[in-house]
Amino acid sequence: MKWHGTRRRRLALTGVAVLLVALAAALGARVGSVSEPALPDCPAAPAIVIDPGHGGIDGGANIPGMLEKEIVLDVALQTKQMLEERHVPVVMTRATDSDLGGNYDGGRLRRDLNYRIKVANNCRTALMLSLHVNSTVNTQERGMLILYQPTRAGRDAAYFFDDVLRRWPLHTRREDPIARKDLAVLKTKAPSLLVEMGFISNQADRELLGDGAYRKRIAQALTSACAAIYHQWVKQGNR
Numbered sequence: 228m229k230w231h232g233t234r235r236r237r238l239a240l241t242g243v244a245v246l247l248v249a250l251a252a253a254l255g256a257r258v259g260s261v262s263e264p265a266l267p268d269c270p271a272a273p274a275i276v277i278d279p280g281h282g283g284i285d286g287g288a289n290i291p292g293m294l295e296k297e298i299v300l301d302v303a304l305q306t307k308q309m310l311e312e313r314h315v316p317v318v319m320t321r322a323t324d325s326d327l328g329g330n331y332d333g334g335r336l337r338r339d340l341n342y343r344i345k346v347a348n349n350c351r352t353a354l355m356l357s358l359h360v361n362s363t364v365n366t367q368e369r370g371m372l373i374l375y376q377p378t379r380a381g382r383d384a385a386y387f388f389d390d391v392l393r394r395w396p397l398h399t400r401r402e403d404p405i406a407r408k409d410l411a412v413l414k415t416k417a418p419s420l421l422v423e424m425g426f427i428s429n430q431a432d433r434e435l436l437g438d439g440a441y442r443k444r445i446a447q448a449l450t451s452a453c454a455a456i457y458h459q460w461v462k463q464g465n466r
Contacts, residue, residue: 263342264327267320267350269351275310277307277319278303278358280357280359281295282296282300288359300321300323301442302445318352341411343411344414344415348415357419359424363428369400370426370432371400372402373422376420377406378418381420388420397448
């Protein structure tokens with residue numbers, strides 16, 4: 228009886244081991260099955276790449292009832308439509324509430340950022356425009372902010388956008404555009420900008436960002452700046 232009991236325990240332990248191995252294999256297959264979204268088609272002519280930040284499981288900056296990912300996608304889609312009405316080719320890194328990083332694990336953020344860069348580098352890109360909403364613990368901070376790739380073309384584009392946004396007027400901050408070497412979406416082959424459209428942590432900005440008419444004005448201003456740069460750089464052969 229003792230031997231049989233030991234044998235039963237051995238069999239039980241063997242069964243548990245087999246189950247653990249199968250579970251590990253299944254988890255490994257799941258982690259290893261991350262599939263990158265297909266790259267969007269590239270137009271024949273150089274394009275403006277519009278990159279609405281975040282998406283899917285990543286809501287970005289948020290307060291109850293308001294998510295960065297939804298605000299930036301709305302502005303991006305309106306900007307795309309307005310640019311195409313002006314016959315400016317547009318490529319979107321995402322056009323839906325989709326996650327670009329795949330499985331929610333330690334590598335998701337890096338895959339998300341790499342995909343956005345790959346979209347811009349895959350096509351003939353005149354300008355990469357990444358759209359975001361800011362947030363900070365200082366609730367008095369407000370207004371739009373432009374960050375740019377530290378190249379001559381990036382700086383030129385940033386100051387042109389800054390001037391357009393101030394004249395609409397949409398730009399309430401005193402800071403000039405800021406060069407950033409550390410932001411992944413600004414490391415594209417083409418000149419790139421990141422526009423923070425306001426602070427979700429500031430009540431006045433939050434009310435504006437929640438207003439559809441105001442988001443349309445942002446899209447109109449971005450369209451005006453993108454179209455002007457496109458025709459200057461591409462049509463005149465500077466890109």
